[in-house]
Amino acid sequence: MPKPLYIDHQATTPVEKAVLEAMSPFWSENFGNPHSNGHVVGWQSNAEIEKAKQKVSRFIGASAGEIFFTSGATESNNLAAFSLSGLVRLSPNRKQILLSPIDHKCILNAGLFWADKFKLEVKFLKVDSEGYIDLDYLSESLKTPSLFCSIGYVNNEVGTIQDIKAISEIVRATGCLFHSDAAQAPKTIECDELAHFTDLLSFSGHKIGGPQGIGILYINANLQDSLTPLLHGGGQQNGFRSGTLPLALCVGAGRACELFTEPEALEKRQMTAKVRDYFYQRLLTLPSDISLNGPPTLERHVGNLNISFGGFDASELLMSLQPHVCASTGSACTSGEIEVSHVLSALGLSGDRSGSAIRFSFSHDIKIDEANQALQYLSDCLS
Numbered sequence: 544m545p546k547p548l549y550i551d552h553q554a555t556t557p558v559e560k561a562v563l564e565a566m567s568p569f570w571s572e573n574f575g576n577p578h579s580n581g582h583v584v585g586w587q588s589n590a591e592i593e594k595a596k597q598k599v600s601r602f603i604g605a606s607a608g609e610i611f612f613t614s615g616a617t618e619s620n621n622l623a624a625f626s627l628s629g630l631v632r633l634s635p636n637r638k639q640i641l642l643s644p645i646d647h648k649c650i651l652n653a654g655l656f657w658a659d660k661f662k663l664e665v666k667f668l669k670v671d672s673e674g675y676i677d678l679d680y681l682s683e684s685l686k687t688p689s690l691f692c693s694i695g696y697v698n699n700e701v702g703t704i705q706d707i708k709a710i711s712e713i714v715r716a717t718g719c720l721f722h723s724d725a726a727q728a729p730k731t732i733e734c735d736e737l738a739h740f741t742d743l744l745s746f747s748g749h750k751i752g753g754p755q756g757i758g759i760l761y762i763n764a765n766l767q768d769s770l771t772p773l774l775h776g777g778g779q780q781n782g783f784r785s786g787t788l789p790l791a792l793c794v795g796a797g798r799a800c801e802l803f804t805e806p807e808a809l810e811k812r813q814m815t816a817k818v819r820d821y822f823y824q825r826l827l828t829l830p831s832d833i834s835l836n837g838p839p840t841l842e843r844h845v846g847n848l849n850i851s852f853g854g855f856d857a858s859e860l861l862m863s864l865q866p867h868v869c870a871s872t873g874s875a876c877t878s879g880e881i882e883v884s885h886v887l888s889a890l891g892l893s894g895d896r897s898g899s900a901i902r903f904s905f906s907h908d909i910k911i912d913e914a915n916q917a918l919q920y921l922s923d924c925l926s
């Protein structure tokens with residue numbers, strides 16, 4: 544069987560070669576527990592964790608003490624909300640939290656659960672038909688004193704890139720804490736000043752050429768005295784997130800972040816956009832009812848295309864592309880019922896248009912030849 548054409552890089556990315564190389568000594572040669580503070584092997588491991596934190600912090604303009612490792616962006620997003628539980632009591636007049644309707648379920652459901660537990664009101668913000676946050680509505684909503692606002696930087700389904708600076712100014716001017724899920728950002732945009740615009744930030748190793756099973760949470764130093772831990776145990780990571788850190792995965796996450804600070808990162812983004820744009824232009828020549836969901840390609844995530852194929856059911860179309868082409872549908876199957884994408888619904892798309900939408904997500908190493916093969920399979924399935 545020929546190798547499947549993988550056009551699903553917003554679901555997960557392969558581990559970059561440089562990241563694999565950086566990780567390789569830390570499985571069975573330098574394997575020490577970074578929290579063993581009584582011997583040299585532990586000290587060496589601990590020093591590697593610190594180096595990894597330095598790399599992450601340089602990548603977003605933070606300091607190493609503001610970086611916490613987690614198991615992935617799901618945990619980072621949950622921790623972002625729950626770590627502020629102590630502030631609920633300290634700020635009794637701030638009873639509202641704000642969420643973006645197009646964010647990943649792992650921040651939406653964490654926010655809803657947290658709000659329910661601490662009797663906070665949840666307000667969902669508004670987005671326009673391309674997924675951009677309505678800034679007037681955001682300002683209006685903040686007239687009610689708010690504790691926490693979470694808005695994803697780059698959307699995982701339609702690739703919308705928010706004006707994080709403008710949003711940050713509006714939110715933080717009111718004293719509300721600002722969190723952003725930036726899991727999809729590094730592959731498409733510079734993140735070097737991101738920590739200046741946010742109080743908390745989430746990332747995932749496996750979305751950025753790093754390994755699966757590791758995430759990053761940045762927490763502004765000013766907040767750290769009032770944090771509430773979610774995981775209790777041996778007191779690792781300043782008592783904030785107990786548990787032995789996975790040395791090799793932390794090293795991998797650090798190296799993956801460091802790669803974005805190297806000159807090749809820009810070139811890779813340009814190569815990604817080139818193959819994505821080629822694919823889209825060729826797609827438009829197929830005799831099918833094709834519409835692009837979300838912002839124009841020039842404005843969105845360099846690798847993202849979200850396309851509705853009029854008259855087709857996306858899950859069936861994707862199934863008919865197997866085992867040749869891997870992409871995603873936004874729909875989820877919950878207890879046998881197909882649930883349409885909450886992102887496409889928030890953009891105002893009809894059920895038919897959402898139900899026929901497939902997300903293709905490209906990377907720099909997809910060749911034009913491979914894009915042509917994928918187009919051929921698609922054209923066969925559509926005819």
Ligand SMILES: Cc1ncc(COP(=O)(O)O)c(C=O)c1O
Nearest residue numbers: 615616617647699724726727747
């Ligand atoms: C924007 C965004 N946030 C969070 C997640 C969850 O990340 P993880 O798999 O690291 O828990 C994803 C994964 O799809 C995502 O795209």
